[in-house]
Amino acid sequence: MKKSSLLVMPMTLTNMNPNNQKVDLKKWAKDFGNSLIGNPNFRRNEPDVAIIPIDIIVRDLVQIPEDHWWKYAFMREPMNSKFTDTERRRLMEQAIGCGREYADQCVEKYGTNDPNYIAKELGLNVDYPEQPQNGHRVLFAEYRDPNIIHIYADGVRRGEKLLASDCVKNELHDIDLNRILLSHEIFHWLEKENGKTIWTMNFEISLWKIGKIENRTHIACLSEIAAMAFAKRLMKLEMSPYVLDAFMDYGYSPKAGTALYMEMMIDDNRVPSKASCEKDMK
């Protein structure tokens, strides 16, 4: 039951790899997912999976409770190998607590959960360019120092197109992608502003220590977990915003979205649904 061994379950390989080609799933996973962090590159090594309809994907993923996403969240963390599963679980709980606390503080301070209003009060400049300037990257939103948040309209539009289906709407209800993305990025600004006190910026592990010299490092995925928890709390979402990693990616590449879905399901010891038909998928 070590970190990603479940990723190579025979069932998964058959489903993901109909031509029996060898795919290094661990390597692939590094290129996809965490779209809110800005890593995916769909043109590169697009996984060869049988596409699963998006309504099945969201139906399954919304079932995963907020605190069950630790394995997925840590998978792309450079320091992942430093932790045991018990530690990952505990750290996820702490990061969720941190995100919730800041969301509650915002609501209390500004008297609203409207991220647009909150962003304005915080002095953030929010804009909606079509795509990131580096067009090779697929990215849905980003925070830039000192006070800029970009929300990329092309990705959001693709997500909204998927949301137009009644089956998808039944699962995700009336979520507002712009507001969820904005909430997530607001948290990153709050982290910067509260750098000395906020838990995500102050939890560190020691890499080495020689005498009085110690090299300590911050754990990036905890910031992401907290940003997701912040967005969930502020927007009163039932699902974890991690669902959007697969959902938004699907808008660009149904194969990449499907493969991420499978990874998410397997990471939570769930059996992914099969594509209803191996061929003729839309």
Ligand SMILES: [Zn+2]
């Ligand atoms: Zn983020």
